[in-house]
Amino acid sequence: MTGIERLRDAIPDVARDIRLNLEAVLGAGSSLGPAQKWGVALACAASTRQPALIEAVLEDAKRESTPEVVDDALAAAALMAMNNVYYRFRHMVGKPSYTDKPARLRMNRLGKPATNKVDFELFCLAVSALNGCELCIQSHEKVVVDGGLTEDQVNDAIRLAATIQAAAISLELPKP
Template identity: 50%
Template sequence: MSIDALKARMPAYAKDIKLNISNVLQTGELTEQQVWGAALASAIATRSPEVIAAVAAEADRHLSPEATEAAKTAAAIMAMNNVYYRFSHLTGSDYLQMPARLRMNAIANPGVDKLDFELWSLAVSAVNGCGLCLKSHEKEVIAKGASKEAVQDAARIAAVIQAVATVLEAEDALAGEARAAA
């Protein structure tokens, strides 16, 4: 599986998504490691086996083993944090004042540059829709010297990777429905 294979599976109605796949993976604001770490972490957050496999295969050519592990760690830790902090935010401030009592040591020692890990956490938070986490990670990324354009690029990667997963899953479901009706 490859990025090209994902693009080849995009139907005509998703032409914009197909065109955006390559565009978001070639940015001047992010390093190669930041791009591919954001893509891998976002792919994992989509939960789409096909998208995860394709992005992981391509990311392996651009990421060190440590960066790959850190991107996977960002997806894992944010899967937990995005649910908890979205709950805390949406239900009220009392929960935000209470200790989370969730283990999050990976954030302190991610195995890669903290800026990269924060960007990947931001991308996963965008996929998972946690506004509180998005604000927190955006603040950290900016504080560590990234530009607003770099933040936007990470969010754009997350958005396109999520759109790819959505389109492919819809196409698979529609094809299954057509087979069942036949």
């Protein structure tokens, strides 16, 4: 039994749609390749901070992808935890004076991912969607589409991110 299968069994009946959606977004019908799918899933799971979810997705990501994908997914989660807060603030405060200030935040991994730039940016896009950072979403979406991914692939990545977030919440629901 895979980590995701065990995780699905732990999701309560009130969230049975999430169990079904996990199967669908991680299944064969996705336009994402295995590295993209597991990278997005792991980056988003790490961003939820839900231990059982992280463990299950990490187990399957290690089996279904490469150590480089796992590395990049975790790096994307960490970087977006910082960037999404910073850039969301700059956008929300709406003052040009903050936009003119240098970020002075190290983001070297964005330039030198272990896998490839487009997939790493896709992982960052999915996490940015979870974290609700409009500027980051727009920036990463442009890079992945300009890099050759389709809007269907972007859509599948965001569907996966949304389902991972819902799984994290579902695992924390009280038993009725």
